[in-house]
Amino acid sequence: GIQVEQSPPDLILQEGANSTLRCNFSDSVNNLQWFHQNPWGQLINLFYIPSGTKQNGRLSATTVATERYSLLYISSSQTTDSGVYFCAVGQGKLTFGKGITLSVRP
Amino acid sequence: GAVVSQHPSRVICKSGTSVKIECRSLDFQATTMFWYRQFPKQSLMLMATSNEGSKATYEQGVEKDKFLINHASLTLSTLTVTSAHPEDSSFYICSASGGQEYFGPGTRLTVL
Numbered sequence: 001g002i003q004v005e006q007s008p009p010d011l012i013l014q015e016g017a018n019s020t021l022r023c024n025f026s027d028s029v030n031n032l033q034w035f036h037q038n039p040w041g042q043l044i045n046l047f048y049i050p051s052g053t054k055q056n057g058r059l060s061a062t063t064v065a066t067e068r069y070s071l072l073y074i075s076s077s078q079t080t081d082s083g084v085y086f087c088a089v090g091q092g093k094l095t096f097g098k099g100i101t102l103s104v105r106p
Numbered sequence: 107g108a109v110v111s112q113h114p115s116r117v118i119c120k121s122g123t124s125v126k127i128e129c130r131s132l133d134f135q136a137t138t139m140f141w142y143r144q145f146p147k148q149s150l151m152l153m154a155t156s157n158e159g160s161k162a163t164y165e166q167g168v169e170k171d172k173f174l175i176n177h178a179s180l181t182l183s184t185l186t187v188t189s190a191h192p193e194d195s196s197f198y199i200c201s202a203s204g205g206q207e208y209f210g211p212g213t214r215l216t217v218l
Contacts, residue, residue: 033206041144041197043209086149092203093140096149 002027004089006097013077013104021072021100023087031091032063034072037084037099046072046085077104108134110202112210119190120218126186127213129156129200135180136202141173144197144212156183156200190217 003026013019023032034046047054047061049070054061058077063070074081082104088094109132119125129139137158142150154175155163162175172194174186187194199212 031206035209041199041212041214043150043199043212045206045208048206088150088207092138092207093152093155094150094201094207095152098149 002029002089002095004087004095004097006085006087006100008100009098010101011103013102015077015079015104015106017077017104018073018075019077019102021074021085021102023070023072023097025068025070025087025089028065028068029089032070032087032089033094034061034070035086035088036081037086039083043086074102077102079104079106108132108202108204108208110200110208110210112198112200112213114213115211116214116216118216118218121191122189124186124188125190125215126184127198127200127215129183129185129202129210131181131202131204131208134202134204136183136204137180138203139177139183140201140203140207141175141183141185142199142201144199146197150199153185156185158183187215190215192217 005024035043049063051065058075060073084099088096113128139156141153144150156177158177164170177183200210201207
């Protein structure tokens, strides 16, 4: 099956810093989503982005489907951005990466 | 956006008992729902695909007789963990397809 790799596995930022989270996938995909899992376990949809670039406030994402990767940008990070970020690919049944644990320190 | 609920949010049970977890799509109909399991510090792993009006499809290595899935309506799927054991303790999350995938808040199961 398709492999999804995320990097880096862990990231520690000072509040206000910017960061880039990467997701590589092993085969062509029709769907890619980025999620933020908060400390209570809730998965929050950030972006549905099979290709192209989208922005939502301080967050933006770019997927280059032909090169099989996606990037999530977080600008001016806040402590509330802490948590685990997952990318997932697939239609319906999703294959998740292992996640990136982000800690934003005040 | 679409809302998916799960009930209960947290359950503690004794070894050998059965536990039922409900997943509801609140504002849209979902012919297909998915059940995932997440162990601490790990990613989500798909367990099964729940199909309204037909049998669920289980991923390799998931025991269908242990994890019973019923998708009786277009807005409700249930997962029953039968004869639960401590190794079944995990975070169970459902999702429903509504264009993109929408996830429930999860159910934390602890088996003593």
